[in-house]
Amino acid sequence: MSRSYFFRSLLLIAVLAIGFISCTPTERDNSEEKGAGVPQQQEYTIEIKQMKFIPAEIIVHKGDKITFVNHDLVTHDITDDPGKTWTSSALPADESWSMTVTQSSNYYCTLHPTMKGKIAVE
Amino acid sequence: MDKILVTFFNNNFSNNKLNKMIMKKMTPAMMRSFAIAFALFTTTGPAMAQSNPSLTDPEVAHVAVVANQIDIGYADIAIKKSKDGEVVKFAETMKRDHTAVIEQAAALAKKLGVTPKDNAVSQKLLADADKTKKSLNGKSGKAFNKAYIDNEVAYHKAVIGAVEGLLIPETDNAELKQLLQNVVPALKAHLGHAEMVQKNYK
Numbered sequence: 001m002s003r004s005y006f007f008r009s010l011l012l013i014a015v016l017a018i019g020f021i022s023c024t025p026t027e028r029d030n031s032e033e034k035g036a037g038v039p040q041q042q043e044y045t046i047e048i049k050q051m052k053f054i055p056a057e058i059i060v061h062k063g064d065k066i067t068f069v070n071h072d073l074v075t076h077d078i079t080d081d082p083g084k085t086w087t088s089s090a091l092p093a094d095e096s097w098s099m100t101v102t103q104s105s106n107y108y109c110t111l112h113p114t115m116k117g118k119i120a121v122e
Numbered sequence: 123m124d125k126i127l128v129t130f131f132n133n134n135f136s137n138n139k140l141n142k143m144i145m146k147k148m149t150p151a152m153m154r155s156f157a158i159a160f161a162l163f164t165t166t167g168p169a170m171a172q173s174n175p176s177l178t179d180p181e182v183a184h185v186a187v188v189a190n191q192i193d194i195g196y197a198d199i200a201i202k203k204s205k206d207g208e209v210v211k212f213a214e215t216m217k218r219d220h221t222a223v224i225e226q227a228a229a230l231a232k233k234l235g236v237t238p239k240d241n242a243v244s245q246k247l248l249a250d251a252d253k254t255k256k257s258l259n260g261k262s263g264k265a266f267n268k269a270y271i272d273n274e275v276a277y278h279k280a281v282i283g284a285v286e287g288l289l290i291p292e293t294d295n296a297e298l299k300q301l302l303q304n305v306v307p308a309l310k311a312h313l314g315h316a317e318m319v320q321k322n323y324k
Contacts, residue, residue: 050304050307051308051310051311073219073222073226074218074222074308075218075222111215112311112312112315113315114311114314
């Protein structure tokens with residue numbers, strides 16, 4: 001066995017050992033407990049007042065929760081624009097509605113089509 | 123008479139862009155109603171206007187309720203007569219929203235122990251609304267839809283001008299003033315919606 005062959009073998013064993021240690025169940029369990037690499041669900045509120053969505057544009061992550069609160073005198077809804085793939089249905093004054101974000105969307109109030117907002121997923 | 127009213131409006135309402143737009147779209151009947159409303163606030167002289175507004179808060183509340191009732195009346199006609207989905211949806215929104223405003227006004231009046239009081243402005247608004255309703259009831263199909271939505275655009279412009287320029291400044295009670303201020307964004311959203319529908323009938 002040549003000296004160079006011995007050192008190459010030693011190096012390979014060292015690399016394999018480091019890889020094994022870094023992937024032990026204990027380490028993985030600790031990572032999951034700490035939430036490392038798994039984004040926590042963030043919660044956001046969009047207020048509806050003065051016939052506007054405030055803020056009108058919001059940047060969130062997939063899985064985040066958005067709650068719409070209607071502070072206006074009148075009933076509104078929050079509906080995907082233009083596909084209408086999701087909607088809050090009628091949201092009377094002083095009531096709220098929550099959604100979990102799955103993708104970027106433009107949305108509007110079908111009852112008052114000048115009211116528009118945007119959810120951007122980054 | 124209408125020439126006199128146009129001159130009156132030019133002299134008193136031509137200082138901003140919104141009121142110029144109101145002038146362009148306002149029907150003679152609306153012009154007469156809001157001219158009377160404006161005159162009631164101004165023709166008593168500056169001193170009187172400041173110390174003794176021509177309309178009391180109960181009268182302002184009555185005008186506000188009547189203005190909402192009038193648009194509900196127009197909406198009822200549209201819901202009954204129109205076959206255009208967009209027109210009907212707009213009318214349903216008008217009925218729902220203006221009913222909500224009346225309920226808020228009624229709740230506030232009850233809280234304040236105030237009874238909205240009938241007055242000359244309310245009576246004039248109702249008299250002119252009756253004429254408009256007769257005109258709308260005499261139309262059908264596309265002509266009705268155009269007349270209804272044109273009237274909604276003009277009516278909301280006129281009401282926004284009257285609420286911002288007359289009713290809010292002359293209201294003493296803070297809660298009634300706040301209610302009127304809260305209604306303005308809804309009126310402007312209605313106007314924007316009406317103009318969107320109106321594009322289909324140009």
